[in-house]
Amino acid sequence: MDSHIFDSILIHPKRKCQQYDVEIDDGNRPDDEDQLREQLERELEEIKRRKRKWQMAFANDVITLDELRERMAEERAREEAVMQQLAQLGQPDDHPARRLTAQEVIEFARELRAKWSYFEPEHKKAAIQTGTSKNPSTPGL
Known part of the structure; x- marks a missing residue:
């Protein structure tokens, strides 16, 4: 050898x-898993924002209580699906393997x-x- x-x-x-x-x-491409994790986390934030908007719409009498319940149930279902996807990915490593440059x-x-x-x-x-x-x-x- x-x-x-x-x-x-x-x-x-x-x-x-x-x-x-x-x-x-090459310093320019994140892992696909990291990219997916970031996308899912952004989607969770977007869901939280939409939930707040639905609550504000109800508070301002723009939608009824039944509409609020329906929209919140939709958002919760989507939130649970995204959280399941994140759980399947697992937690990011505390000490991820580092790729070496040439x-x-x-x-x-x-x-x-x-x-x-x-x-x-x-x-x-x-x-x-x-x-x-x-x-x-x-x-x-």
């Missing part, structure tokens, strides 16, 4: 990062290559497994 991976990353970082399934952050991957490879000969065999194995993990719960590249 030695340092051929590190040499190849240094020579062709983008190609090698893709070959070894390293996700490089420069960070190159720097990591340089540092690891420079220190490689000082590692014990089990530390080399752990470094490679940690650095190339596909498991999102394990820190990696």
Whole structure:
């Protein structure tokens, strides 16, 4: 295994990062899950605003009590559906995995290559497994 991976990353970082399934952050695209979470949270805020408007309309005698009840039931149903979608997404991680930029991957490879000969065999194995993990719960590249 030695340092051929590190040499190849240094020579062709983008190609090698893709070959070894390293996700490089271009800094411009949020995760789809994060985007959906934000959209659902905005929708919840919009539902709250509409509920307040319905209550104000009732208070100003623009709609009847029956209309208010009907509209509030519709808003509650939509609110529950949105909240269920949010619950299915789960909570955002307290320590979400951070995507590395191409420069960070190159720097990591340089540092690891420079220190490689000082590692014990089990530390080399752990470094490679940690650095190339596909498991999102394990820190990696």
